[in-house]
Every structure is written in C-alpha cells, then in structure tokens.
Amino acid sequence: MLDSSRKRAEVYIIPFFITAIMLFVIFYKVGIYPFGERSLLIWDLRWQYIQFFSWFKQVLTGGGNLFYSFNAGMGNNMIGLYAYYLASPLNLLILFFNDIQIFVLVLTILKLALAASASAFFMRNRFSSIDNIWIIVLATCYGMMSYSISQKCNLMWLDALIMLPLICLGIYRLIMQNKKTFLFISVLVMVVCNWYMAYMCCLFSVVYFFFELFCTDEKKKYIVTIVKYGLTMLLAVMSSMVLFLPTAMNLLQGKGIESTTDYTPGFHIGIKTLIKGLLPGIRMQKAFGTESQGIMLFCGTFVLICAAAYFLSKRSLKEKILSALVLSFLVVSATFIPLENVWNGFRKANSYYCRFSFVISFFIIYLAAAYLEKSVKFFHKKWFRSIVCMWVCVELLFNGYSIVRSYAPIEGHAYSVYDEQQKERFAGFDISNSEFYRTEQASPAGEDRGANYLGVFNEGLQYGYHSFATYTSTINSALTELYHKCGYHDYYKFMQYNEPLLLTDSLWGIRYIISDHTIEGCEKDTDAGVINGKSVYVNPYALNLGYCVQGADIENIEAENPFEYQNKILSTLTGEDIECFKRVDAQKTVLEDGDEFQIKVPKEEHILYGYIDHVIKDAAQTVIYINGDPRTTYSRVTSYKTFQVDDPENSDIATVAIKGNLSNKDELEGVFYYLDMKEFSSAIDKLKTKMFQVEDYGEGKITGTYTAVEDNEKLMLTIPYDKGWKIKCNGETVTADPSRTFTVLQVKKGENKIEMTYVSPGFKEGFVISLLAILLFAIWQKAEKKVRRSEDV
Template structure:
C-alpha cells in the first residue's frame, strides 16, 4: 500500500515538474510564433544588444569551436585584437550555447530563439523542483508559482540579455544547496551549482553570492537551535563558498586579470548616500505591462511577479503560522532589498561598484525570487488569512493602487488599460486568498492557475509588444553578403591582414563573419583600445570602438589591406540599404579595386604595412600627447621612420569660400560658435574648396560637430558618419580630386552650433608614400600565423631598430627573438614592439592568458582534494 502511494506521489511530482517546464516554454513559444520570430516568420528575437552584440559573439563561438580553435584565448576579430577569456566568461560559457553549433550562418537567430525559450522552461522547472523538495506544493499551485518566477518582469525585460538568464535556473538550485549544506551537512549540491554559476557567468554569480548571504541569515534565524549549531553552519557556508571559488579559479583568475584591463578601470570610488528616485515610484513596476524601450537605458527595477505571488508574499508577514523571528528577519531582508533598488551606494554594491550602462537594477531577479519564495511558504494547504491579515494586505494593495492611479500620467511606461487590468487581477487574487468558498477542493488550485498564468502571460505580451526587433531578412541578407565578401578575400589571400569596410550592421561584424577588423562592442574591452581609437580620430566609447574613420596613414599602420565599399545602386534598387553606409571614404580612390559583385566593391590597399616590420627605436620613447588626430598620426609615423619631417605630414588648409544662411558672418571657422539669426528659419553654412593636388583631404569634427546637432551634406549627398563619438574624428572629404569643387553644407538642427576642432587638412601623399615605402623594405616575413601564435623572420639594418607590430600589447604575449625570451615594449599606449639585433632575426609570438596556469593549479588541486574528502566521507559512512 505504501509503495503504491509512493508511486502515485512520484508520478504526481513528475507531472508537476513537466508542467513547470512546459508552461513557460509553451507560453513564450506561442508569443514568439505570434510575432513571427524566426524560425516562425520574417522577424527575429534580435533587438538592442542581442542584435548588436551578443549574436556576433555567438557566431564567434561557433566558428572558434568548429573551425578556428586558435582564437579561443585571443582573437583579431576583437577590435584590433584582444584576449577572449573575459568575453567567454561574460557571454559564452553557458553549456546551453553548444546548441548553437547546429545553427550556421543566418540561421543563428533561430538558435537564439531555441536558447531563449529553453531558458524560460528551465527557470520554471528549477523553481518547481525547489518547491517540490521543500514545500508541500505540487500540481497547479506549483506550476503557477514556477511560471510566475520564469515569466516575472525581470525576465521579460532582460530576455535579450540572454547570457544572464542562466542565473534564473541556477538560483533555486544554489538556494536549495545552501539549505542542505546548513541543515543536513550535505555539501555536493551547493558546491556543484555555485561553482557552475561562477563559471557560467561571474557577473550574475556575484549578485547571487550577495543574495546567499541574505539567504544564510534568514535560514539561520528560521532554523536556529543553538549558538554552536549556528557557528557550524556559518563555517560550512564560508568554507563551501571558498571551495566553489577555488574550483572556479580556472575561469575567475584570468577573468579578474581581464577586468583589471577593462571594466574594473571604470569602478566608482566615490558616492553619496541618497535616493536615486522617489522610492514609492517602484510600486508602479508591480503592474503588468510596466515596461517599454525607454525603461532599458534608465528606468526603475522590473519587479512584476503577478498579483497571486505578490499577495502571497504580503500575507507572509502577517501570517501567524510563520515564526515571528522569521517574519521579522524576512522583513528586514525585504527592506534591505527595497533600499538597494533606490539608494545609490547599495545599488552600486550589487553592481560591483559600477553604474550599469543601460539595464538598471540588474540584480532585481533575486527580489522576484525572494518574494515568490515567501508566497510559496505562505500558501500551505492549511493557510487561512484572518480578518486582521486580510485587512492589512487589503490596505497595502489598495494604497498602492491608489498611488499609481493618481500619478498614472507620471508613469509613461504604464498604460491606463494595463493599470486597470492589473488592479482587476489584484482584486481577483485577493478573493481567491480570502473567500472560503474558493478554497475548497479543486476550485482553488484551478483558479489559482488560471488567474496566475493569465496575468503573467498578459504581462509578457504587453511588455514585449513595446519592443521592436530586427527583421530576419535584414540580419540574414547583410550577413550572407558580408560573408561572401570575406570568403572571397580570404580565399585569394592567405596572409595575415585586417579588413576595413564603409558599411555597418554591428560593431561585431568581424566576429560574425570571421575576419580581422578594427571594431568591436564588448563589456570586456580593454580601456587602452578606445583611448587609442579616440587618439587617431575614430569613434570610441567605454565599451566599443568603431574603425569607421581610417585615413591613408592609419590604414597603412594598422595593416588594413582590404576594404569593402557598398555600391550606390540605381533604378529600382536606388536607396537600398542592404549594406548601410557608416562612413565617407573618398580616399579609396588611392586604393585598387580588385573585385566587385552586385552589392559591393573590394579594394586592396597598396600601402598596408605587414603585421610587423623593422622600424626606428624612437617609437619606444614616443610621448604622443596631442589631442589633434592628424598630428597624432604624423607623430606616430615619424617615430617609426625616424624622420622628423614626417611630423609635418598634414597641413591645415583654408576653404576657398564660406557662405552663411541665417547665421552671422564669422571670420574664423575653427572653434566658431554659429548662432541662428532667426530661430524659426533654417540656418546653414556652406564651405567650398578646390584641391590643387591629388592629395587626400580630411576634415576634423570635434565631438559637438555631430549628427545630433547638424546635418552634413557633401557634394549634394548626405555625409555618412557613425553618429556616436566623444573625441575629434577625421572625415575623408576628397582624394584624386584636383581642380574639382568640393562643397560641404552644414545645416543646423538647433539654435547654435560650436564648430569644435573643425579643420580642413591635406595629407602630403607623396611624403606619406616615401615613409611607407621605407617601412615596407624590411617586413616580418611570417612562416606561421594564427590568432594566438606568430613566427617569422625580420632583418634589422642596424642595432637601433625594433620589430614594430600592430599586435595590441598584453602581458599574455610571450616573445622570443632568436630562441631567447625577449622583453616587450608598449608603443603609442597600444601595440607591441621588441628590440632586434642587427641582421636576420627569427621572432615568435605566442599568447597564453595571464593567471590561467595559476587558475588551473588551484582548481585542479581543489577538485582533487574535494573528491578525495568526499570519497573518504562516503567510505566512512558506508562502514
């Protein structure tokens, strides 16, 4: 009889777990099919950073694992080149990512769909498993709470940050593991799942670790028996956490080194104890549909968990069946979490000392977990709220609804119909909790399920309908065309070089299609890279660089051997943006067209220097501090050639004519502040010049001379330019245009415009060619080249020469010259050089991540020790 009952219970539990997995998965699959997301239609899940950043890393993952394992630790698709451990640790170490290996090329968006819905399902399954292990909940009640967890507001708002979603299904497992470690002295679960989280995504793991401290406090109070037991529990918690950290050291240590070169350099060291906003504003985020695009860069925390779960959490604090000490502790923890959502220093604590760039309050998934967990503890079969508890909860939710309703116009993210629908669900949920007739037999779980699942489903639909997505065609057509261009170039030239282009879908195009480029968008970008890009006149930011403003000089020095340029189509295809332009590059006239197809032309740069070459050792002592990118480039080249005359490579030129429309006359253009005479009329300035030579001409734009403040028209065509730049950029204006009239019109968008650092420069092309020819005479002739290893010979004509490379400097590069370990030097704050002996030198570069060996040692020894102790304990217990 007992065996039969046990089998029935087991079957019920299995059906419950299946329901917790399938319910959120089916709901979100149905929604994505309704929105015609690939593979169901013409749209895709790609939006914001998922479409502009993560999809490119996923393409890199596929290519690296299947075709190019040498790029695992270092890749020249990473901007101008960079280590990849930090990127793997933040973006790519989820074991579910292996599913993407089955989705090549443009089908990668379908693989992302599969990953997304699978993570929704696993989140529900994980929470459901926790409920069946710790609480009496099974069936529809467990499925409802698990679906509320899987589809809470944080998940819906952050599903595009797909690498964070692993935290959702691992958090309940870590929570249960800590509970077992404290109460039953069972170590395995906590060690395994916390280690997995630390390896899969250290960033979200950090937040979970902070939450585990709060969890430990609550569990310690909830199950307190004696101070001795508490001390033992604290010891196990501390030791278990330390062991997990050591087991994950193989990832954490090299990642920590990577962070010291990138994100850690932006850590906030000073702050003020202040509210970031009026705290009651958070209440609006408990309503369904309280999310739109504007909430992504700068909004309040996404707290929606549904009325069923929210009321359950509120009832926990007035439920006399719960221990008073547990309720007080839970209340203090809840207050701390609430304060973390609006008090600046606490917010910074959860984000490791850095204000998030977009997606604020990223840790709020633990708030959702905590509240739903309290609801699960409340909703036992014998739960019956008394009059006092009902009155208190009713007052709280009524006050919250009243506040939001009265201030609805202040919450642009919350529509009126969504507010009233949310209030309706609150009323229905309150009735389910408090009316005895609805607590009988099968009625309660059925209504609980219908109301709970309907509300979270409606929230998903309302919230995601506010977001636009990249069409599958836009992604696939661009990717396929760029891939064809890259493949043809690489098939015809097997050397090691970089490729530039005049069009852009994302700054990670090089990752997407597998070439060595100059652009990237990454949270693990070393600070030196954007600093350098800003110095040479290309757009940069804290997490991105875009090599859209290369000159003949920088193209040469950075080994940009090939360029792709979109064609200007005519007829029925006029205006087509299959390859949307992001720069104007007139100096392609100095390059050689080598092939073309229907959409683009491929150019070869005859002035491109190799990845390494013998150069003057002045480059080792160059202090290039100028803020003028033209002078910076000239100083850089002069240090390499040793010819000081090359510092005069550029000369400032005057415009032949300047005309003003609705703007006061100016005698000096550079630095001028243009003011509209009449604010209601259009205003513009037109500048013309006629080159007297076939040299290349460039304009410099300061950060105020940007597309937000003005429209730029060059020779009758809108000037293509990447919009975001914080330093002075260089814009290619003319080349091989002797005797032609070049006209630039600047149309003001606002009442005034500061022409910051606005200058016309002429590159003395003949002098540039002589300098490049000198450097090309003694190349580093490579006999081996991969992303992480180079070998070749270079001849130095004297002992005053160095091997100068465009390989970004890193402590991970190990260099040998003629078989001996050589010291490396950083040039222009960015690249690597080594000294040479006179004559022929054999030089090798190999890359190995800093601290990886130490991480391997610590993780390996800890794993062996842990397995050994586990085996000994098991053997001892079995005796």
C-alpha cells in the same frame, strides 16, 4: 514509491513545458522571426552577442582559438569574452543551428523553461507540505516574470535565473542537513557560466543564508554553520579559478578598471515607478539607458497577493520580521544608488537598470510559497485552483506579449538576408596562412549612417576576417586610447570603424575596406564584385604585420588634434620630422539651422579630412553634409569623428555643413587638414623596405622572419602587447617591451626567425588553484563522513 517519484518528476517537468509553450505562443503572436518579420535581436544582442555566438561556433568546429583571436581589436585575449558571454553549457547548442536568429529564439525559450523547472525543484524540496499545483503555478510565474522576458536580450544573464534557486536550496540543505556538496556544485557552475551574475547570486546567498539560519532555533550551531557556509562558498569560487583568474586578469585592461562610480546618496527611482514595476503589461521604454527602463518586478498578481497574505498568516513572528527585513533591504538596494552600485559590482551600470531585480522577484515568490504551504482550506478546492490557473496563464501571456511587442524591430528576414550576403562576401576572400592583412568595413549595417550602433563592431569575429573594430567588455584600454587620439571616434567603450584614415590605416595594416561609397586613396577591386551594394577597396599603402621602427614611444605623444597626432606618430616611427597632414583654413558661416564651413581645395595631390569640434553628444539629430550631400548623423555618442571631404566637381571650394538641433552652434569649430599624398607615399615606402615576413599563422600563433641590417633594431608588430604571448627569436625566449601599446622586439643583426604562441595569462595558475580547491573540498567531505561514522559507532 515509483508513483511518488513519478509525481515529483512531473512537478519539475510541467512548469518547463508550460513556460516553453507560453513563450512559443508569445513569439508566434508577436511575429518573431521565423514566424514573422519582427526580431529578438535588439541592443547588445544585435550588436555584440550574435557575433560572439558565431565566433564560438568557429572555435567549436576548429576554426578558432578560445584564448586569442586576430579578428577583434587587432588581436584580443578572448578568455574574458568567453567567460562573460559564452561559458554556459547551453551555448554548445549553437553547433546544431545555421540560422543565428532561430538559435537565439530556442536558447531563450530553453533557459526560461529551465529556470521554471529549477524553481520548482527548489520549492518542492524547501516546502515539503505545499501542493504540487501551487509549485507548478509559482514556478511558471518565476520563468515568465517580467525580468525574464525583458532581459531576453541579455541571454548570458538568464543562467542566473536557473542557478539561483539551486544555490538557495544548497544553502537550505547545508543549514538543515549539514550537506554542502549541492551548494558547492551550484555556486561553482554559476561562476563558470557567468561570473558577473554569479557575483549577484553569491551576494544574495549571503542574505538568504542568514535569513534561513536565523529562522532556525539552533543558536548553538550558528558559528559552526557560518564557518561551513563561508568555506564552502570560498572553495566553490576557488574551484572556478581555471576560468575566473584569467578573466579577472583580462578585465584589468577593460571595463573592470573603471573608477568613476558615484556613491553620492540618492534614489534612482521613486515609489510610483517601483509600484509600476510590480504591475503586469508594463512595457519597456524604447529609449536606451539606465534611467529609461524602470524596474521589472512583476511575477504575477496571485504571487503578490500570497506574498502579502504571508505577513498576515500564522507563521512565526520572528520569521515574518526577518522576511520583512530581507524584502526591505532588497527594495532599498534596487532604489538607493550606492547600494545598487554595490550589487552591480561596485560600479555604475550605464544600461539595463537594476540587473539584480530577479532576486527580489525570487524572494517574493519564496514568500508566496511559504504562505501556500500552510494556506486556508478553500485554496484546496478544485474550482479555486482552476480559476487561479486560468488567471495566471492569461496574465502571464498578456504581460509577456506586452513586453516582447514593445520593442521587437521589424528586421527578422532583413537581417537573415544581410547575414547571408556578408557570409558570401567574406567567404570569397583569399585567406592565406602566409599573408597577414586586416580588413574593415566603412558601411553600416543599419540605414541611419552614424546614428547608432551600426553592427560592424564585431563582425570580424562573426565572419572570420582580421578586424580593427571591436566592442566588448574586455576591450584593451591602451588600444582604445590610441584609437581615439588618431581621430576614429570619441567614445571610450568601443572601437568603431566608419571612415578610413589612410595614414594610420596603412600603419595598422588595413589592406581591404568594404564600402558602399568610394574610398579616397584606395583602388576598387572590380574582380570582387558588388555584394549587398558594397565593393572592395584595396589600400596599396598598407604595411605588413610588422616593420622596423626608429622609435616606438607612441603612447606619450601629445598633440592638439588627431591630424597632428598622426604626423607625430609617423615621425616617431621613421625617426624623421614628417608632416604628411597639413592644415587647411576654413571660413565659417553661421546658418539658421547650423553651421557651414568653406574649405579651399589644395592643389597638391591630396585627401581632405575634417571634423567638427565641441559638438555635444546628446543624441540630438544633427547631420554632416559634404558638398550638400548628407554623410552621417554626428551628435550621437556612437557617431564617428573624422570624415573624408570629397573634392567638389566644378569648384575649388568644398563645403561641410552641420545642421540640426544645435544649442551651441556659435561655439563649433571646424578642423580641416589634407593628407599630402607625395610625402605620405615617400614615408610609407621607407617603412616598407624593412618589414616582417609572415611564414605561417593561425589564431593565437604566428611564425615569420625579419632580417636586420644592424644590431638592436626595433621590430614593431602591430599586435597589441599582451603578456600572454610567448615569443622565441632564433629559438631563444625573448620578451616584448611591456610599456608599449604594440609588440616591440629588439632584434640582432641578420635573419631573425620569430615564433609566437599565446595562452591567456592566469590560465595555468587558475587550473592549479581549481584542482587544489576541488581536492580540498573532497578531503573535507571525506573527513566529515569519517567523523560521523565514528560518532555513530
């Protein structure tokens, strides 16, 4: 008995260590940091996830709030971000790591090794007659399949690889043994870990449930079993509402409200690409995007051979027909665009094509296991097993190495140096709990300025400063609209800060700007020193967190360009007709390789700004030159929009040129304005006379006073409106205007003490629903046990 238990444990443990060792060898040979100069930090892992991990560590160590942070997008509900990116219990390991790259490496190995163990657990309990050696081989193939390796940059998705086999085992136990607890717990854990991948797992579970159900011959129990499955799944999802409900409410202001999905019939890839995805050593394309990445289905040629042999085996015809139908449906889902959109959550995935292809690989491995359970005799010979094991190991190592090596940027130690320098910079900031200000960076992390994701989107979360920029899947859509109208950027999926716009920077309270170049209108802080080639610039015009406004209806302002829009914003807030930005005419010259604009420099004290209109965002390599010096790549979707135009040293004519691969250079228009510093300073001084005074604040809470001269004055706090804020004014509960982008309060004459605390909307209600669902499941289970006991008697 003891010996049997030990052997069962070994079949789960051995695939774990084989997978872990293989990954370690691959990372070592590729030269992944700390073994070399290459890095696992690519794409969203580099520009989003490591910042989120750093923030999560701050939360765990008492330096942050799980519900809210001022360090992203001027203030953001964080529950949705936590639920999508960080809810996996394995992320708690971040507490033991100071080097984020080593944490990512360890977490990747751990998750894929656990996926191998979970699949071994499934196969051992689903296929009772299969030899342990084949379970170990198939489980290792599952942990090392192409999907696993290629999606190492999406760490939060890898939990689905662990939980999918457990969910399928729960379904099998429900059908065959009428046991529901394992399925209930598995689905609940999956939804909590990552609701997005849980959706795909649950969708596959429906397919798998009917597959297993129809493979049985107990037709009389079909209806009862279907009801039990449906109730178990429903109660499991309801039990996750403590996290899922506030997340869903948060998503309503972010990517969750996209409605541009195209369901026009068509195929994403052809047969050739599909077959290519089944082969080993297929490298990911370096070009980023849905169409460029193909499909990753490879899980071992031995697996593919066994899966094919399954359809020629002596298993029942009904089972093989059902298997063929399931496999066909999954393959069509991966290629037929409308079905693919359904699997993606009824939306088009703009990157990482076929995110659910792991379920296809899982089912292929399932078919291989079904064949090996009743395989031919020579499969039991030691020489054959030895050859297969060696073949599989070499093949998986080759495949894994090819994928990892295909795109592992050479920046491992370079990023570590950058990280340490950034920590030094922001650790030196004097942060007081009675003074609130925002900080931004006008210098990219990458060398190619403005060309691509520059790594400063979420560094506020990473290094603990109050940031304007952010890039998450739960971004505030009302705020991004305002941000785009102001002229910071054109792309709707993130808020990127590259060059200051002094007027709106001041309105939004951006006091400090970290930059490797001079910031016009700001004062260089020489005491802060130069770190990583960057200095600190102080904006003397930056307003406090809140101030009195005459009007707050900035959402409905329409203007022909960002500069006129900013004029109208300032006019609305002050109640006066103000024109701080004034147009400057430019003379356009069409060049052989682009366009050049000549601008007459104003005589007034000013800052000159501009942007080029009608530039096609097609990733072509076009560059903006200011007075002959390159400033930024301008035609990428991630390139910023408005730029400062420096005054030339020995001329009263400034030049702006755009050069590169321009197919429509005759259509381009230069839009140039100067900020009249005298009018701007006068307007800001008026707003500074009646400001909100912060007394104390932390993440998700703020206390301060505002003294009103008259009744019904409007106080605008530049905190994005969110109904999660509970606000008290002089001890009485008040509500902010829900139609406004920012938090706008109407206050009475005299001193107003304002206290604000934040709880994510839906959290309390979700907690109650979760408790009730768990209680209902427990009562159901107890009632069934009681019925079974009475029947036995």
